[in-house]
Amino acid sequence: MKCRKCGARAVLNMRQHRLALCRDHFLEWIPEQTRRIIERYRMFTPEERILVAVSGGKDSLGLWDVLQRLGYQADGLYINLGIDGGTGYSTASQRMAAAFADARGLKLYVVDVPAALGAPIPIAARLSNHNAHKPCSVCGLTKRHIMNRLARDLGYAVLATGHNLDDEVAVLFGNTLTWATGYLARQSPVLDAEPGFVRKVKPFCRLYERETAAYAVLQGIEYVYDECPHAEGSTSLYYKEVLNQMETERPGIKLSFYLSFLQARQGGFLDGSPHQAPDLRPCPDCGQPTTSGSTCSFCRTWDRVRERMKTPAEGGNALRPAEQAAPDE
């Protein structure tokens, strides 16, 4: 197969676009597509400061790379969750994120969850009542809290995550199978800022995972190949398998599923949702907005964890990032 732009040997064929490209044109195409997505959904402008949540994986590092190349002001935030999983997952991924930032002279903030909050995520999950089997619920809660809080505290206009099309479609698929109307009404490439919440954007939301992976590889970005060890057997991975199988038989079905959803939303289809804007008030402990009416879920969870560990740590209110931290080896 030949590159549509120059006739050289193509490295990737985007069947959904009927577009095959050589290495060089593919490496141009991804930033160009990303720029279009950013502009189309009015994610941010070159004047705004962006905090990129980096995990050390292909998507977030690829996104950070692309934003730099496009001339946006993007710094990074790495959250060490204290997950080992037999492969030193968090250590390895922090090393990747730090090496990426070092090599390019970029600013990376690091939050070490075990040090800042008193326990690594897997132990926190076991000690809290969230879920005996999977730490994913506590992990998500903790990451969302830290990301929003630091973005605000550090004065960023917007928080960018590396979610790709496959991620978005798996979530959409799950929310559609259960018609989780509240989640459907909120799933969007851009979540506008609300009092206490920074704007959240997903500039890779229209790029297939195989494209973001190819971009990282061809761009020479070193990243952690492993999935989080706790993701195995998750429902979202199962949905990804089903969707991959459908994509093989019906190329483009993921993209059209996602785009038709966005179009239906824009057409007002989801506006009948009776979900009112939740009544948000600042948590008396950490100051982040919460619907709970008192202490937020993050503070309650971690208070419980620390109480059960009987090892008082700094506490949720003392959360501070280390800037440009070297990887802890």
Added chain:
Amino acid sequence: MKCRKCGARAVLNMRQHRLALCRDHFLEWIPEQTRRIIERYRMFTPEERILVAVSGGKDSLGLWDVLQRLGYQADGLYINLGIDGGTGYSTASQRMAAAFADARGLKLYVVDVPAALGAPIPIAARLSNHNAHKPCSVCGLTKRHIMNRLARDLGYAVLATGHNLDDEVAVLFGNTLTWATGYLARQSPVLDAEPGFVRKVKPFCRLYERETAAYAVLQGIEYVYDECPHAEGSTSLYYKEVLNQMETERPGIKLSFYLSFLQARQGGFLDGSPHQAPDLRPCPDCGQPTTSGSTCSFCRTWDRVRERMKTPAEGGNALRPAEQAAPDE
């Protein structure tokens, strides 16, 4: 596995309900479930006359059987579409429908499409411009027209079809993957009567296909096993495969997908749909309501077919059913 009600050997295990039943209790359970669905969605009352669209398959004959047992006033309508497919599909299915009605002394109306409209469906599809490959579009248009028209002309309050849960979920899945908002807004166990349209109901909409099939077999109903020969390779059959695979891994997922959709609709989630009630006017040729502004799609299609066949037939306006017709062997 044992019957939950009597401890005898179970013949079917409804994993989504955690319910295993013996033959006798299963044969009680299906009518009881159907009665509940009819009442829950206010489909019809014992005082209303119902026309059941029967194809000769397990679902429609099973439904007719159940409605009789429940004491409803249900007559049948069989439409011979003139589909052979190498197996004499239409002839065989008409024979099944007629034998079912004869054995029970039920009233069956028969419409013979080739005689009444001038051509069998496969030829009509080829001669019209609808779809060169598949006759399904012309077939659906023709069946919908005939069913509604005869139900009205013969004074029935409601038209019942044998769509089961698997059918409904495959349609819902397809409409969700494309976010076909107009179709989503209209998919319902009950479509209320509108000027020119009778009420349409699907009393088997919450029963799995394996349950309706088991009911027909255990009740001793003889039915056509074959799918329509033109269904092979259709998108809806492909969706059924994907959904069956998901059901195997996540028992109950089809039912919960469908029920959560109905709940979201009831909660007003789909009310934001900008789809206005279409402006319906009677077709000047046949009198059926149409949005076209002039001759309806049914009349235009069949006029074109007859013109190209150069064999003037009775025409759309002369459509008359034969009552209790014997199968043409």
